[in-house]
Amino acid sequence: MPWIQLRINSDSQHADEIGDLLMEEGALSITLEDGQDQPIFEPKLGETPLWNETIIIALFEADMDLNPVIEILKAFPALGKDVQYKVEQIEDKDWVREWMDNFHPIKFGERLWICPSWRDIPDPKAINVILDPGLAFGTGTHPTTALCLEWLDGLDLSTSDVIDFGCGSGILAVAALKLGAQSVSGIDIDYQAIEASKANAERNQCSDKLKLYLPEQAPKDLKADVLVANILAGPLRELAPLIAEQVKSGGKLALSGLLHEQAEALLEHYGQWFEMDQPTYKEDWTRLTGIRK
Numbered sequence: 001m002p003w004i005q006l007r008i009n010s011d012s013q014h015a016d017e018i019g020d021l022l023m024e025e026g027a028l029s030i031t032l033e034d035g036q037d038q039p040i041f042e043p044k045l046g047e048t049p050l051w052n053e054t055i056i057i058a059l060f061e062a063d064m065d066l067n068p069v070i071e072i073l074k075a076f077p078a079l080g081k082d083v084q085y086k087v088e089q090i091e092d093k094d095w096v097r098e099w100m101d102n103f104h105p106i107k108f109g110e111r112l113w114i115c116p117s118w119r120d121i122p123d124p125k126a127i128n129v130i131l132d133p134g135l136a137f138g139t140g141t142h143p144t145t146a147l148c149l150e151w152l153d154g155l156d157l158s159t160s161d162v163i164d165f166g167c168g169s170g171i172l173a174v175a176a177l178k179l180g181a182q183s184v185s186g187i188d189i190d191y192q193a194i195e196a197s198k199a200n201a202e203r204n205q206c207s208d209k210l211k212l213y214l215p216e217q218a219p220k221d222l223k224a225d226v227l228v229a230n231i232l233a234g235p236l237r238e239l240a241p242l243i244a245e246q247v248k249s250g251g252k253l254a255l256s257g258l259l260h261e262q263a264e265a266l267l268e269h270y271g272q273w274f275e276m277d278q279p280t281y282k283e284d285w286t287r288l289t290g291i292r293k
């Protein structure tokens, strides 16, 4: 079934209200989009900030007459008669097929591939993690995950116990196990992430070596040879004493999820417990690594 899409230029203060209005007028869905390339990386807990220039995208059934809707928008004080909008026909597609076409096997480092289950494995002799996009973060397409996967690929994990702090989909935990780690403990505040990690480990036949914990359930004396944490700069700073506690002396650490401008302060902070290396960069993102003193 084709649809009509209405795009309206708005702002952070009025986008939600206009979205509600469009839903009342028969929109099937509302999507909000950044109108001026203004990234929002780390909102405070409970806040969902919008962009200064926010584009509202409303989807309607194809036979809907949008003229009365446009008149209502013109009468909305924050938009007025000069409201900027665009009407587009959306052709019908096989959306599932389209979505699946976007995911391909990706190689990380020398040995490691992440492969969606519906694709052929490019190199059966490589270390292949089968992983499909799901509700928890972590498919390998995001630079912060890629930085961690490349780091894990470069380690000899054969005698290592690993902690994956903020495990999300379990992508790093499963990759570490497939790369030879003795055991992995995955920790996440989100129960959905725990479930996703369990399912992904089962699919990759390594769930017997993976233990999963909500933070309050993790053993107090949990310690590892290798700890990888792809979270965000704020939580990484707060978690630093705990993370330091969980890495054995001489153990290896990788932190990801921070922007270039956040790296220096975090490098100094973790320098209390770790001999830190020079940062590694990928697009806007930075990876910090170090060895526990």
Ligand SMILES: C[S@@+](CC[C@H](N)C(=O)[O-])C[C@H]1O[C@@H](n2cnc3c(N)ncnc32)[C@H](O)[C@@H]1O
Binding pocket: 136, 137, 138, 139, 140, 144, 145, 148, 164, 165, 166, 167, 168, 169, 170, 171, 172, 187, 188, 189, 190, 193, 215, 230, 231, 235, 239, 257
């Ligand atoms: C960016 S995702 C990383 C997922 C996966 N490890 C990867 O590299 O793709 C961050 C994960 O950390 C979790 N998280 C955020 N704050 C946390 C905290 N304080 N303790 C444990 N997990 C946390 C989130 O729920 C999310 O699943």
